[in-house]
Amino acid sequence: MPELPPSLLSLDRPGSALSNSTGPIIDFAPDASCLDVEGLSLAYGGKPALRDLTLRVPRQRVTAFIGPSGCGKSTLLRALNRLHDLDETVSRQGSIRLEGQEIHAPEVAVDELRRRVGMVFQAPNPFPMSIYENVAFGLRLQGGMSRRRMNDIVEWALEAAALWGEVKDRLRASAWSLSIGQQQRLVIARTLAVRPEVLLLDEPASALDPISTLKIEELIRSLKSQLTLVLVTHNMQQAARVSDYTAFLHDGELVEYAPTASLFTNPRLARTENYITGRMA
Amino acid sequence: MNNLALIATVLIVMALAYQLGLTRSKAVAGSGERLHSRPGYYGVLVALWCGLPALLLFILWSVFEPGIIDLLVFQQLPPEVAAFSEREQQLVMRRIAALAAGQNVADPQDFERLAASQQARLEMLGHLSMLATMSIVAVVGLVVARRHVTPRLRARNHVEKAITALLATCSGVAILTTVGIILSMIGEAMNFFRFVSPVEFFFGTTWNPRFSSSGAGGQGEYGLLPLLWGTLMVSIIALLVAIPLGLMTAIYMAEYAPAWLRSVAKPVIEVLAGIPTIVYGFFALIVIGPFLSGFGELVGLNIRTTSALTAGLVMGIMIIPFVSSLSDDIITQVPKALRDGALGLGATKSETIRQVVLPAALPGIVGAFLLAASRAIGETMIVVLAAGNNPVLHANPFEAVSTITVTIVNQLTGDMDFASPQSLVAFALGLTLFVITLGLNVIALVVVRRYRQQYE
Numbered sequence: 207m208p209e210l211p212p213s214l215l216s217l218d219r220p221g222s223a224l225s226n227s228t229g230p231i232i233d234f235a236p237d238a239s240c241l242d243v244e245g246l247s248l249a250y251g252g253k254p255a256l257r258d259l260t261l262r263v264p265r266q267r268v269t270a271f272i273g274p275s276g277c278g279k280s281t282l283l284r285a286l287n288r289l290h291d292l293d294e295t296v297s298r299q300g301s302i303r304l305e306g307q308e309i310h311a312p313e314v315a316v317d318e319l320r321r322r323v324g325m326v327f328q329a330p331n332p333f334p335m336s337i338y339e340n341v342a343f344g345l346r347l348q349g350g351m352s353r354r355r356m357n358d359i360v361e362w363a364l365e366a367a368a369l370w371g372e373v374k375d376r377l378r379a380s381a382w383s384l385s386i387g388q389q390q391r392l393v394i395a396r397t398l399a400v401r402p403e404v405l406l407l408d409e410p411a412s413a414l415d416p417i418s419t420l421k422i423e424e425l426i427r428s429l430k431s432q433l434t435l436v437l438v439t440h441n442m443q444q445a446a447r448v449s450d451y452t453a454f455l456h457d458g459e460l461v462e463y464a465p466t467a468s469l470f471t472n473p474r475l476a477r478t479e480n481y482i483t484g485r486m487a
Numbered sequence: 488m489n490n491l492a493l494i495a496t497v498l499i500v501m502a503l504a505y506q507l508g509l510t511r512s513k514a515v516a517g518s519g520e521r522l523h524s525r526p527g528y529y530g531v532l533v534a535l536w537c538g539l540p541a542l543l544l545f546i547l548w549s550v551f552e553p554g555i556i557d558l559l560v561f562q563q564l565p566p567e568v569a570a571f572s573e574r575e576q577q578l579v580m581r582r583i584a585a586l587a588a589g590q591n592v593a594d595p596q597d598f599e600r601l602a603a604s605q606q607a608r609l610e611m612l613g614h615l616s617m618l619a620t621m622s623i624v625a626v627v628g629l630v631v632a633r634r635h636v637t638p639r640l641r642a643r644n645h646v647e648k649a650i651t652a653l654l655a656t657c658s659g660v661a662i663l664t665t666v667g668i669i670l671s672m673i674g675e676a677m678n679f680f681r682f683v684s685p686v687e688f689f690f691g692t693t694w695n696p697r698f699s700s701s702g703a704g705g706q707g708e709y710g711l712l713p714l715l716w717g718t719l720m721v722s723i724i725a726l727l728v729a730i731p732l733g734l735m736t737a738i739y740m741a742e743y744a745p746a747w748l749r750s751v752a753k754p755v756i757e758v759l760a761g762i763p764t765i766v767y768g769f770f771a772l773i774v775i776g777p778f779l780s781g782f783g784e785l786v787g788l789n790i791r792t793t794s795a796l797t798a799g800l801v802m803g804i805m806i807i808p809f810v811s812s813l814s815d816d817i818i819t820q821v822p823k824a825l826r827d828g829a830l831g832l833g834a835t836k837s838e839t840i841r842q843v844v845l846p847a848a849l850p851g852i853v854g855a856f857l858l859a860a861s862r863a864i865g866e867t868m869i870v871v872l873a874a875g876n877n878p879v880l881h882a883n884p885f886e887a888v889s890t891i892t893v894t895i896v897n898q899l900t901g902d903m904d905f906a907s908p909q910s911l912v913a914f915a916l917g918l919t920l921f922v923i924t925l926g927l928n929v930i931a932l933v934v935v936r937r938y939r940q941q942y943e
Binding site: 287319320324325327328329333335347393396 | 833835847
């Protein structure tokens, strides 16, 4: 991933200072955490989806959430940028802090939060407009940006998403004319354009062919030098390939959370082992 | 036995034939060999063989018998009747038929009585022979089909074929009716164009069809443009009312309204579409027209009670549900992923709707507009009552206008002679209207279909 030109890069983030803690696995606690989830419970119309969940997401690392369908991993991901806000049936307790600040605090503007915590969904969802306009969408929402600066950021974002070379000659073409894999990278570029601090990826490759999947995985690895990434996936190999830390969720609860290598090679709990070896659906 | 009872009897016999076929197939199956189809299919097949030929015979008989009997009776009449005019001959035949049916006829002639008794005898004979033939056909069909019930008979395939034929016949009726209506319209319109050249019709700016009864001579002027313009003016006013109101209703219903309100308000709005248009018409005439006229006086405008504005306004209210209901469905169909994507980038709800949801739904919404437009162009009752029927080319919406539909009503009510251009012009007008609305519908369907494909 190319560096953002200094004129554009105004983010000042501390470098990684993770300890290689091998302490008790379930309450694994990195000391440079970006997101702190504490005692989070969430229910859809009275039906609990997350139960008293506590975990920390380390800064500038890739953290994967794995678990069987309905375990709450996507719910947790959506809670991290308050996408549940619009659904009146959702009730929530507990707190989520982004860089130490409670995201549910009244002074936090939800649109600002979502700009800082970007999200990429399972199926590519480009907007019905040109490739350029898709990437510029978030920038236009912020307004007050010169044409030239916007062009620069669009190019940078497309380049960061490894798509620039494929689309640079047809930026005005409809985003829906791209292949599915390209569309997903376009969506990532669109999210990167507003320079988020955290990127949430909800099974970003599950609709893609193997080659496109590979490109997305490379992209994820390249992005962690600048961003904190959280990945929800059904694909154990994918979690093992791209993530630094893995959390195993089951039935709305956190079961085991550890550096990926140790979770996959040496799980502490039988439940975890059963799941990662495919003995539990 | 009257025809209804006859058909009922045939159905009962078919039910019996079904039972016979069923028991027969079970008996065959009992002998050890495996049946090709389930026993029910053999029953249905036997019933069809028994009933269908008999019913077909009945239909053919009913179509041809009256003509043949008339012919026979007519030949028996005294020679002086043949010298009567055609109209008088028809009258005589009608009197004979009434006598034969046992009705009273004013001072019947002897030859009429004679012919009537002969007609009655022929009818009785014909009926009995029809019954006999039908019975024979039914029994033969039953016996032959029952004998054919063997394990290897592919009864299911035959029955499926019969069902396919039935379904095809039903859809054929609808299609043939459409084709028939179009052909007859084209034919009559051609007759009209023998009186008035198409150029005069399509490009004429004066509409003044003198009625033949007024005896003014000449055939009048048939310029379509004033009517077309009136139609367009009323429809455009209607769409100016319906599109903003309907679209905003749809956006509120699809995106903002709480579920309980939506479940109440949506059906209520759709009731608007169920109100008979004649009710809208007199609502326009009695309430809206005087109101607009009074309002015009207040602000110094001369608005007529019946005007393009009155009709267009009320028609606009009528088509709101078309716009709102269709647009609502289309907005709701926009994938949640698109909304999530926009929200995830920090867009507010209204930014999401304006910049992402509506552009995505646009083709479908345009389709809804076009359907509403074709509905407005074809609307009749509201304009008959509220537009003022004034076929003059002018651009003032506060004045009375006339539309194509209103003119068709005018040309075809009252005394008319279907050989005169005054009546025949209705077909040319109808054809024009048909082509316009058909064109709009086709465009709308193509647009909507293209929209659907984007998400499949």
